[in-house]
Amino acid sequence: MVKNRSDGVSFGDALIGALEEAVAFERGELEGVRVDRVEVTARDVKVEPPPTYSAARIRGIRKGLSLSQQVFADMLHASPSAVRAWEQGAREPDGPSRRLLQVAESHPEALADTLYGKRIAEMKKDGWPRIAAERPAKPYGTE
Numbered sequence: 001m002v003k004n005r006s007d008g009v010s011f012g013d014a015l016i017g018a019l020e021e022a023v024a025f026e027r028g029e030l031e032g033v034r035v036d037r038v039e040v041t042a043r044d045v046k047v048e049p050p051p052t053y054s055a056a057r058i059r060g061i062r063k064g065l066s067l068s069q070q071v072f073a074d075m076l077h078a079s080p081s082a083v084r085a086w087e088q089g090a091r092e093p094d095g096p097s098r099r100l101l102q103v104a105e106s107h108p109e110a111l112a113d114t115l116y117g118k119r120i121a122e123m124k125k126d127g128w129p130r131i132a133a134e135r136p137a138k139p140y141g142t143e
Helices: 011-026 055-064 069-076 080-088 095-106
Strands: 121-125 128-132
Touching: 055 080, 055 095, 069 080, 069 095
Parallel strands: none
Antiparallel strands: 121 128
């Protein structure tokens, strides 16, 4: 047999060992082996891609939330120049940014806890909640 692995075990031997271990696991013969299983897999569901956003739609989301470009960029963890370019139609947001724009548009309250300042505002205008909490600035991960 060809020994092409760094531990000196051939691929064939490693494959047979793995198959024997899988059979033993299925029979319940292995103890202490932890397997994490999830209930929802790609076999069960399909995830819709995020929508595309025009410059006007992005500007509308930001203005609907009554945020400056800087604050909107900070909330999305994007650069202000990226938000400016999106709103001018010079660039299109990438996949993760499009998903965050979708959240900002559909569920702005989900991103509201990232905003904080001196004033506490909870007002609605045109169906857009404006929520900012008053709290001291603390680095993430500190209590």
